[in-house]
Amino acid sequence: MRSFRADLHIHSVLSPCGGLEMSPSAVVNKLKEHGVEWFAITDHNSMANCPAxxxxxxxxxxxxxxxxxxxxxxxxxxxxxxxxxxxxQAFDRELYKSLLPLANDPDYFGDQVIIDENENILRVESRALINSSIWDLTTAVEQVLAYDGFVIPAHIDAGVNSIISQLGFLPPYPEFDVLGITARLDLTDYLGHNPGLSSKQFMRASDAHYLSDLGHAYSLIHVAEPSVTELIWASHKVGGQIYRQCTKY
Ligand SMILES: [Zn+2]
Ligand SMILES: [Zn+2]
Structure with missing residues (x-):
């Protein structure tokens, strides 16, 4: 077991508001430069660019x-x-079906581009991905678990689109052992104001939409190997696996 430097919240060229500079080779090169060993692409409501x-x-x-x-x-x-x-991919198909059928506005959000590993454009997604699913919180969590996935609330300290900003509190159910935090959060200060969260683990990530966002915020995740199965073990603190957050801003 060892600690892996992980950034598990990064947007690709598919995400609205994302930079077209976030190509696979550019993202990988930037992460290597900063010693990030493990990453995930987490676009809004789509995994179409994960293969590239x-x-x-x-x-x-x-x-x-x-x-x-x-x-x-x-x-x-x-x-x-x-x-x-x-x-x-099976989950992705269900999620796509659950999205409200709104068209993307490329003039406002930019084109939602799906690419291959050589950065050729395979297609442009016309449905608005920055948009809600008809799944409520509980249904979304149940859907992820039905496909053996691992799910955490993103950026809980953010003023919009976080579980706490939307509900006003962290509900007891569905229960989350790990909570996502923003790149620049002072966690000690935050826990001082939110002592009820002190039993939780936290995962810091860049939430990068641009190359310059990469490398400054990550988590050290202590696991046997960098895998989602191990992430789940780590969330239960099995075998001393823990998340530590780092920020270099
Ligand atoms: Zn978000
Ligand atoms: Zn994000």
């Missing part, structure tokens, strides 16, 4: 996990991760 970034990660000797940032009916952002790419 997984291929780039493999070529560069980095560890990759399939992820997605789900927006529930309450406009809560949840990060979900899957070990098995077939199950991830």
């Amino acid at each position: 970034y997984q291929a780039a990660a493999q070529k560069a000797g980095l560890h990759f996990s399939w992820g997605v940032e789900i927006q529930s009916m309450e406009e809560i952002h949840l990060l979900a991760y899957f070990e098995d790419s077939a199950k991830a």
Whole structure:
């Protein structure tokens, strides 16, 4: 077992508001430069670009996990991760069906581009991905678990689209052992104001939409190997596996 430097919340060129500079090779090179060993692509409501970034990660000797940032009916952002790419893709199809049928506005949000590992454009997604699913929080969590995924609330300290901003509190159910936090949060200060959260583990990530966001915020995750199965073990603190958060801003 050892600690892996992990950034498990990164957006690709598919995400609205994301930079077209976030190509697979550019992301991988930037992460290597900063010593990040393990990453996940977590686009809004779609895993269509995971194969391209997984291929780039493999070529560069980095560890990759399939992820997605789900927006529930309450406009809560949840990060979900899957070990098995077939199950991830099956989940992705269900999630897509659950999205409100709104068209993307490319003039406002930019094109939602799906690419291959060589950065060729395979297609442009026309449905608005920055949009809510008809799944409520509980249903979204149950759906992830049904496909053997791991799910945590994203950026709980954010003023919008966090479980706490949307509900006003952290509900007792569904229960989360790990909570996502923003890149720059002073966690000690935050826990001082929110002592009820002190039993939780926290996962810091960049939530990068641009290359310059990468490398400054990550978690050290102490596991036998960088995998979603091990993430789940770590969330239960089995075998001394823990999350530590780092920020270099
Ligand atoms: Zn978010
Ligand atoms: Zn995000």
